[in-house]
Amino acid sequence: MANFLLIDFGSTFTKLCAINSEAEDIIETASHFTTVDSDISIGYHNALDKLFEKAGKRIEFDQVIACSSAAGGLKMAAIGLVEELTVEAAKRVCLGAGAKVDLVLSHHINKSEVKDIIDKKIDIVLLAGGSDGGNSECVIYNAEMLGKMGVKVPIIFAGNKSAQDEILEIFKKYNMDGYICDNVMPKINVLHIDSARDKIREIFLKKIIEAKGIKKIESEIDQVVLPTPNAVLVAAKLLSEGYLHEKGLGDIVVLDIGGATTDLYSICKSTHRKDVLISGLEEPFAKRTVEGDLGMRYSAPGIIKSLSEQEVKFINLEKNVDIEKEVESRFNDVKSLPQNAHDEFIDQFLAEMCAYRAMHRHVGRIQEVFTPMGVVYNQTGKDLTDIKYVIGTGGVIINSKNIDKILLRTTNILNNPQELRPQHPKFMVDERYIMAAMGLLSQKEPLLALKILKKYTKKLRGNANETKK
């Protein structure tokens, strides 16, 4: 028998989840505001006291594991050559590793772009460019530029393998914190995630944790293993695929609406159909996209910015609210929680907007092409039409009274024939907010994590069709 304590140092909340491996169940969960500005251990201890109080006893833990997205999460810059190819590949690797991609740069980078890397306090730079044996001039130029301008943060080179030797020399010459790994796009349209992603994780553990103030409580926890979004991705993949004899749910989509970002995860192949031609860069089986401009608090203004003036007026008239004012007040008080029915109504509305927009950007498209040989279907991105379950997580979804209405926004409510949104999914919710925690636990006990995940991911009544009625 073993007791596990799983911690998620989030940007707003520090969430704890205590697990007993013998009962294969949650003992208790608790949370408290993250106190990263002063001393992160204050928030942690408060949450721990709460947990003990709720459980009615002190618990001895055999293992304490944490993930973190505190202090802005893992901020990365993705550099590549051509936007649709190595730039996109680099971006996907960063997102898959659980990072926030604050800068995306292509071709030869200039001085002001490098200055941005320094000013925006980027944690790790991922430098790609060129397929293997292809263009090496551009990555060499870019590495030289980063060196000359004195970029001191870790730089991962994941570009053309033929340029490795020159890149290593540049790393040495400017005394840079450089790492070499496999090319993110070794051939045209082939995506190679693993090597660079593992390197990002490794650097995250070694260096970033310290910079984010988590080092202070290292004596109390055994390990910080993952950036939080990566833990969620790992959990989603486990829940979809299953482990050993314990079956998974099949193809799923996970929607996580937070204060600062809206994250979407899809676990499925890019298509099940045989009659389509797929163009563009290969899609990852477990794909994560992050919308930094869509969120409930810090990023609430982004929702309004994505609308036209007319749409804003229309919403104000139809819902009888001043949506700009509502968003402003949420942005100014990011810790605010809904106090009354009106607040709940606005939060519900904002969440629905986030869900719709985020899926709009995540999902693949299909186009009919008329050729002399007849109609051909050309697909870019991922086909989510056959997704079995859309699962909601994150505070606003879990606490909503109409969870299904938010999740419904990920389906094709506007009947846009080009968007390959989920067609008839069933809706589920991560009731106890344990996805990240189970992602962490799965690093030690995958079977146990899967069983608990399945137990607490609850089906909502009805499916997309019924909800529409």
Added chain:
Amino acid sequence: MKTIVIGVIGADVHAVGNKIIEYTLNNAGYNVVNIGVLSSQEDFINAAIETNADLIMVSSLYGHGEIDCRGMREKCVEAGIENINLYVGGNIVVGKQDFHQVKKTFTDMGFNRVYPPGTPIDDALEDLRKDLGE
């Protein structure tokens, strides 16, 4: 090793010739980057930049080659690969038109080599060796 980007341009899904070209050029010792059917001008150019290609070989079998290829050289210039070799071949125009005229049209558009219907890929191989300086 010299790198060649091949593919079928436009709303054209003829895949057989494309595979034959890939096979032949591979055997001749070239690094072949095949972007396949339904490819746009941008797909060719993007692939050529990333792979540092020496030549782009465009196939078109459905008669709309002229529309599909127009402006491709200009885009190469914009993308910084102005000196790349551009080849085109297949049934690049509709019907049986005078090939001298067709060749002139495509040469004016900036293509270095233009091949009439039914050209064996081996004929192009000789030009390739010449143009790539081997």
